Structure formats: C-alpha cells, structure tokens
Amino acid sequence: MSRQLVSTKTAFVLISLVTMGLLVGSALLNQIVFKAASSTATVYFDQSSVQIRPNATFNINVLADLSAPVEITGIQFELNFDPKIVAVTETEASAFWKKVVSRVENGKLLFVAVPTEGKFSVDKSVTELKVANLKFTGLAEGVTNLAFTPANSILAASDVWNSKEIKNIVESVIDTRITVSGLAPVAKKDNLIADAVTTQEDLVFSSQRIVSTSEILSPNSAVILVRLQQPARILIAFGQTTAFGNQADFSNRTSQAAVRIAGLESGKRYYYQVVAEDDNATNKVLGQIKSFELPALSSSGVVDRAELTVFPSRAANETVVYATFFDKENKVVGGLTPELQTNSEKVSSTKFSEVAGLYQAVVNSFETKKQSINYTLLLNGQKYATASSIFDPSLNDSLDGSKQPLLNLQLNQKLINLILGLIAGLLLLGIGFLKLARAK
Amino acid sequence: MRRFKVIIVLVVVAAVLAGYFLLRPSAIQTRQGVIELTNLPDQYCPLLAETVVTDATTKNPTIIANRTVKILECRYILLSELIGKADYSRQIAIKIPGALAISIVIDSTRGHYQYAPTLGDANNDNIIDLSDESQVSLALFSSDPTLISTSDLDYDGKVSVLDLSFTRINHRTGINRPDNKNWGNL
Numbered sequence: 001m002s003r004q005l006v007s008t009k010t011a012f013v014l015i016s017l018v019t020m021g022l023l024v025g026s027a028l029l030n031q032i033v034f035k036a037a038s039s040t041a042t043v044y045f046d047q048s049s050v051q052i053r054p055n056a057t058f059n060i061n062v063l064a065d066l067s068a069p070v071e072i073t074g075i076q077f078e079l080n081f082d083p084k085i086v087a088v089t090e091t092e093a094s095a096f097w098k099k100v101v102s103r104v105e106n107g108k109l110l111f112v113a114v115p116t117e118g119k120f121s122v123d124k125s126v127t128e129l130k131v132a133n134l135k136f137t138g139l140a141e142g143v144t145n146l147a148f149t150p151a152n153s154i155l156a157a158s159d160v161w162n163s164k165e166i167k168n169i170v171e172s173v174i175d176t177r178i179t180v181s182g183l184a185p186v187a188k189k190d191n192l193i194a195d196a197v198t199t200q201e202d203l204v205f206s207s208q209r210i211v212s213t214s215e216i217l218s219p220n221s222a223v224i225l226v227r228l229q230q231p232a233r234i235l236i237a238f239g240q241t242t243a244f245g246n247q248a249d250f251s252n253r254t255s256q257a258a259v260r261i262a263g264l265e266s267g268k269r270y271y272y273q274v275v276a277e278d279d280n281a282t283n284k285v286l287g288q289i290k291s292f293e294l295p296a297l298s299s300s301g302v303v304d305r306a307e308l309t310v311f312p313s314r315a316a317n318e319t320v321v322y323a324t325f326f327d328k329e330n331k332v333v334g335g336l337t338p339e340l341q342t343n344s345e346k347v348s349s350t351k352f353s354e355v356a357g358l359y360q361a362v363v364n365s366f367e368t369k370k371q372s373i374n375y376t377l378l379l380n381g382q383k384y385a386t387a388s389s390i391f392d393p394s395l396n397d398s399l400d401g402s403k404q405p406l407l408n409l410q411l412n413q414k415l416i417n418l419i420l421g422l423i424a425g426l427l428l429l430g431i432g433f434l435k436l437a438r439a440k
Numbered sequence: 441m442r443r444f445k446v447i448i449v450l451v452v453v454a455a456v457l458a459g460y461f462l463l464r465p466s467a468i469q470t471r472q473g474v475i476e477l478t479n480l481p482d483q484y485c486p487l488l489a490e491t492v493v494t495d496a497t498t499k500n501p502t503i504i505a506n507r508t509v510k511i512l513e514c515r516y517i518l519l520s521e522l523i524g525k526a527d528y529s530r531q532i533a534i535k536i537p538g539a540l541a542i543s544i545v546i547d548s549t550r551g552h553y554q555y556a557p558t559l560g561d562a563n564n565d566n567i568i569d570l571s572d573e574s575q576v577s578l579a580l581f582s583s584d585p586t587l588i589s590t591s592d593l594d595y596d597g598k599v600s601v602l603d604l605s606f607t608r609i610n611h612r613t614g615i616n617r618p619d620n621k622n623w624g625n626l
Contacts, residue, residue, distance in 0.1 A: 428451070
C-alpha cells in the first residue's frame, strides 16, 4: 500500500504535458474562428411563365429556397406588374404564417407576412418553401413581368446559434412572365389555375442562382466578378443611384465572368446589380443591389500594400490575375512594374498590363493533370501579396459553376507558422521524453 | 542527469508559453476602458446612451451619476465618461434607443466589457410588446420621415420586416432605472 501509484517524475511529466496541451489548445482556439454556414435564400414563383385569357384568374405561389438551417422571422416583397394587364385579386400567407401587410398601389403589390409563432425553424437546407399564394386576374391582352424589387425583397432570419441578430438572407430573386392573350389555352379547374407553359429551358433556369459577386476597384473602373450556378448571359446594371441607368454586358453565355465597367468617376459611390438571363431574356435572376466607392489615385506613389485576386480561382487551363497597389491612405498607386511569380514550371503568364492602377496578367496551364498554383506578387524584388488557384483540365466550363470543393480551407501564412511551430514543439517534447525513457 | 531532464522539460514549457503569447495579438489589441455594444445590425448607429451609475459595493446602492453619454463609433461607451478614474466596483444601468435597458457591473476603468442590446423597443418604454409590434407594422413601407425615425430599429433607412422581427421575437422588459423613474426618450 505504501508503494506510490505514480512516481513524482511521471506526475511532473504528465502535468507538464497537460499544461502544454491546454496552452497550445488555447492558442489554437484563439486563432481559429468557428463559423457555421450562413443561409442564403432565393425567392421565386412556382411557375416560370403563365398564359391566360382576359378575365381569367390564376394562382401563383411565392417560394423560397434556403441553403442552410435558419430561423425565419418574416418575409417581405414588393412585386411590380403592369396594372393595365393584370390585377391582384387576393393574397394569402401560407400555413403557419400570418399576413401583416398586403397592399396594392400603382402597379405594386406590397406584402409582409410573419410566422404565427414568432419564428419558423428550418433545420436543413430546403427548396420550394411556400411562403405566399397570390391570385391575379387578366384584364387586357398584353405581356407583363411579375418582377420583385430586390431591395425590398427580404427574408428576415436569425442564425440558429445567434438568435439576437436578424438579417436579410435573400441573395437573388427570379421573376416570372404573364401573357394575357385571347389565344391562350382555356384554364382548367374552374379557371383558378392557369395553364403554365414551361419549356425545358425554363425548368433549367428555375434552379439558377447567383453564387457570388465581388469587385476589384481602380480609380476609374471596376471589374465585377460573378459566379453563377449555371451558365447564362450576365448583365451588370450600374449607376450612382439605385435607379442605375447604365448597363454592362458579358456577351458569352457563361457561369463565371469578370465584367469590366470603365469610365467611372474616382471617389464616387456606385450601385450595381448582377442580372443573369437566359438566351431569350425571358427568365431573369436578379442579384442584390450592392455598392462600392472608387478609390482615388495616389499622388505620393509610395506603395504600402497590395491586393492580388485570381479569377476564376478554379479553371480548366486559363485564368486572370488582378493586382492593385495602395499607399498608406488607401489610394491606388499606378505607374509600377510588378512581377508575378508562380510555383510551377507548367504554367506561363503574360507580363502585367496596367490600366489606371489596375494590373492584369493572364496565366495558362500546360499540365494535363489537376494542379494547384501559388502566385506571389513582387515589386522591385519585394513580396507584396500571395494568392492561389487550381487548374483542373477536367473542368468543363459549362459545369464549372455546379462543382464545389468539399473543403474550402484557406491556409494563410500565420496558420502555417503556427502549425510549423507546433510540429517543432512536439519534436522537442518527443526528444525530451526519449531522453527521459533512456535514462530510466 | 536528473537536472538535465528537468531543464529539457522546462525549456519545452518555456518555448510553448513563448509561442502562445506571440500568437495572441487579438487579445492584446482589444480596446480597453470601454463598454462595447455587440451583435447589432451593421448600420445600427445610436449616438447617445442614457446611463445611471450606482455604487455596487453597498447594500442600498446610491446614485452616483446620471448622465447621457456619447456612443463612439456607433459601438463604444467610454468608462472614463461614466465613472471617472475611480477604480472600484460600479453598477451601470444603460438604455440606448430602440433597445431594452440593461445593467453591467464594472470592476475596473481599464476593462473591456461587452453587451448585446436587445432591439425591438420602438416606443422606448423599455418593454418590447404588442404596442411596439403594431407601431412598426403601421410604418411598414412608409416614406414618412417621422414614422421611419421612430420605427426603423436597425437604422437601414426604411421600415421593413427586419424591424418588425425585432419587435416579435424579443418580447420582454428591460431593467428599471435604479431611482425607479422612467427612462427618458433619447
């Protein structure tokens, strides 16, 4: 009984080990921010186009697709239509929802509904969540769109893990087209539901989403980077107010595009909206209205930092690298001769060309296998920024948007240093224990 | 030999500790001497907060200060404005526009304190109830500046279902003023 269960030496080593484990764990937790996936929503109709006869009535449902679990606290939309062609007869919130506002004024339907229980919990990603049912009557022959106003289309939701914060999760809205014509087929079911004429393309387009939008800014221009779920024609409506007034097109049908908008005024704020439309421009997906303020051109010419963007970050064999240099006042520095360095010999890049402070180079891959490339932006031999991209020859451009990496981990320099430090620490610890064991 | 082993273990512990302290800049950089308002909509920007400071060390707290203070950068209340340089325990009751009043105990003027205000008090009576809900409901889609100013809880410039949501999910009452008077309307 007098024999010690654990020797003093072992106890000391164990305590040291536990202490170190706690310290390292704490340091790691301090560096890593755990974030669950935020939910985004697309609001659309259950019919992508409708044909009815004058005086006929039809029902149409407003649906929402949600990308992740979320607690919905309300929905609001502003729907525009031509009041000479159709009229709203009735509006209803779906089951478990309560209508708060339903008002028609000047060709606009303003609608707000809230869950009867305060919150409506969705514990997984869902499609075709019915939020409202609208009844319209055809008045006169003609064509009109039922068009959501993106700025007033809101699905209010709180993340499950942070119920105090409520935000709009609508990422895109999809309109529908109503054709009132004497030649339209006679509606079935007591004229309540119209015959929806849905082509194969309509069906495909109904699952269209704007995956992401971002912008690269220079004093007189902006490059809008757009990724879609499926290939489509991409348009950018832009202007100094949310009324836009200008439009830039990307003529090719694609799922990812870099649309350049030139001739802008430095220091001014611009608003833009991404529009994805099918070949006939009958189906459209409208993105949220976003804005940016153009930076001014630096007079000092002294570079403080740089930004490097590769788009598309996953490409078959060609991508474009964009670089911008900034001074300490965040003004853009022009007239430089930066260089691009890559970690592979199986890629070639053009020299940077400059347009008013925005540097651009094209990178091509000759590798037949998938490869990951790291890019380093150099100026006068000094390293300013890094970025990476993947070349995957098997990527078919038309399907590119639908492929997502399983794990989208981005290791920055700090995290790499931390991992290296940990490995070194563990190595030292191992040597210490080895020596202890040998001595024993 | 035993001394050698102890030195090895100590060196390893020292290396890990050094690594830990080098890798925690975020903790060092946090702003000190402030109460930070957290978990708020990005645009939400209250300018003033109504505060009542009481002594937290006595059984019957007496009111030491009763001030309306500025909120810096839409998020920070300076502790020095509330309790001066006195470095002992104080209880601070705070009411900001559109949110319920709360109470925080401050131990040090050099500390960093956080609180997540509960938004939804549209009529600023310190209770979130059906009266706030109906006030915001009536102002939905309104372009009347007076209605917007009283019902735009998230400060995004319009009254929407987002504002209505705050009044519906947060039904409760804020803490009373220590002197049992009504909170003023900021």
